[in-house]
Amino acid sequence: MAKNEIEAKLPHTAVAVWGGYIYQGKIALYHCLSLILKNLIESAKLSLQLDSIDDFAILLNGECKSIHQVKAYKSDDFSSYESAISEQKEKSTKYPNCEAFFHVSKMLKVPEKFSTTYSPVVMYRYNKTPTSEEYCALSEIDNLLENALRGIYTKYHSTDTHKVSNEYLSWSRNLLEDIVVKKVIAMHSEIQLSTGAVQRQVANREKIEFTQFLEILSNDLTSAVLCEDYFFSIIMKDIGSYFANFCEEHDLQGAELSKLSRCIAEINRLDIIGLKAFICSILPDKKGRFSSLTEYKDEAITSDDLQLGLFRIFHELIESNYDASGKVKNFYWRLEGKNYYPTAIHQGPSSAGSICKRIVEGSIKHDVEFLYESGTLITLDINAESIYSVVCVGARSEQHQEHSKFNKFKEISLISISNLPKEIKK
Incomplete structure (x- = not known):
């Protein structure tokens, strides 16, 4: 059979419009941990398949043992x-x-004849000690994951008492989630930038062996966390969660959802160096460092940065161009010889002076490449003909003037969404 015929017969995938992939990945991990807790030896033979046969499936030697549908509807x-x-x-x-x-995230009133009408489908039950329930709210899943981990460590690693501390359980959860989320992010990015049968082929080939989970569970993680790799994975999960929240709040569907999903796909393809540069480009006052807990809290992107700033810009404008060739990989709109760059700056006009000052100082310190290309930075509500014109004068001004890029700062302006040319608005 020809390759394209094989691809056409592969199951349809919903990853291409999967705004809530983080939640779905967490639910998949919860089920995997439940199977490990039930039988450690047998679970080592299993594999997890994402978004191909179903939202996720459990396989044994290639044979499907269970299929899972995950719905996080508002209703x-x-x-x-x-x-x-x-x-x-x-x-x-x-x-x-x-x-x-x-699987559902809301408590439903299931009909009495559910089992006879829909067999073999059953509503998944979550262990919420001392009871179990047929739903898992988005706000509950992290706690349920850590409870499952506590059960595994207590049952199979009883001598390693430090593994049941709250801090260690959180480390474990994030590292295990990373196995699933990295796979989903890679799929999500590749699928968003491909079409048709290629999408189905991407999802069909992605499987995670349970042995990867078991290795994390058996290792001592202390030396594996609180480093840039660890915080990088958390930031990427946060970006996915913020994106899902934004899509839900604005009820994004169809072409508009696909437009934003392609932007997220490009962000998800960044490595650590690329992510740090991207953070500096959309928040020029940030250092884009996260090698320690303090730096992660201070320098990472926040929910407001993305949902009030960057995502809103993507939503309200036509689809951007994307330049992956430079030191800073960034989105832009080009009109009449001028480049417009998105930022996550969402503060009001009263913050213009302090924002511009931080942009100039941050750009000098961190050498944000695209800022020196005489462009216009898009903000939520701030307008400034030159970022330098609203920077306070005096000693700081003299210091800036000595910088080799000083004249370029004068050419960089800020513009609010409302003042953008109509040609790049939706």
Whole structure:
């Protein structure tokens, strides 16, 4: 069979429009940990497949053992989920002797005849000691993951008492999530920048062996955390979570969701060096460093930076260009010979002076390449004909004038979304 015919027969993937992939990945990890807690030896033979057969599936030697559908809808009305449940019931007929689980984030009033109507599909139950429930709210999943880890460490690593401390459980959760999220981010980025059968091929080939989880669980993690790699993975997960929140708040769908998803796909492809440069480019007063807990808290992108600043710019403008060739990989709009660059600056006009001062000082200190190309920086509400014109004069001014890029600062301006040319607005 020809390669394109094989790809066309692969299951459809929903990753291309998966705004909540972080939550789905956490749910997949929770189920994997539950299987490990149940039987350590048998779990070592399993693998996790993401967004191919179903939202995720558990495989044993290539054979599907369970399929899982994850829905994090706003609605708690069962009718909103009926079609998806019916589809999963139909899908389960292709995999004899395979369990079919349906995961929801809201408590639903399930019909009394659910089991007879939708068998073999069952509502997934979460262990919320001392009870279990058929839903997991977004706000609960981290706690449930750490409870599952506590159970695994208590059962299989009872002599390593430090592993059940709250701090160690948090480290473990983040590192285990990283295994899943890195895979999903890579899929998400590649799929967003491809089409059709290529999307299905990407999702179908991505599997995670349970042995990767077991290695993290058996190791001592103290030396593996609180480094740039660790915080890099957390920042990338945060970006995904902030993006999901933004999409939900603005009810993004169709072409508009796809437009923003392509932007996120480019960000997700950045490595540590690229992410640090990108942070400096959209928040020029940031150092873009996160090799310690203090630096991570001070220098990482916040929810407000993205949801009130950068994502709003992407949402309200036409799709941007993207330059991956420079030292700073960045988005831009070009009009009449001028480049417009997005920022995450969301403060009001009263902050113009302090913002511009920090931009100049941060640009000198961190050599933010694109700022020296006489461009215009897009902000939420601040306008300034020159970032230097609103910087206080005096000793600081003389210091800036000695910098080799001083004249370029005079050519860099700030513009609010409302004052942008109509040609680049939606």
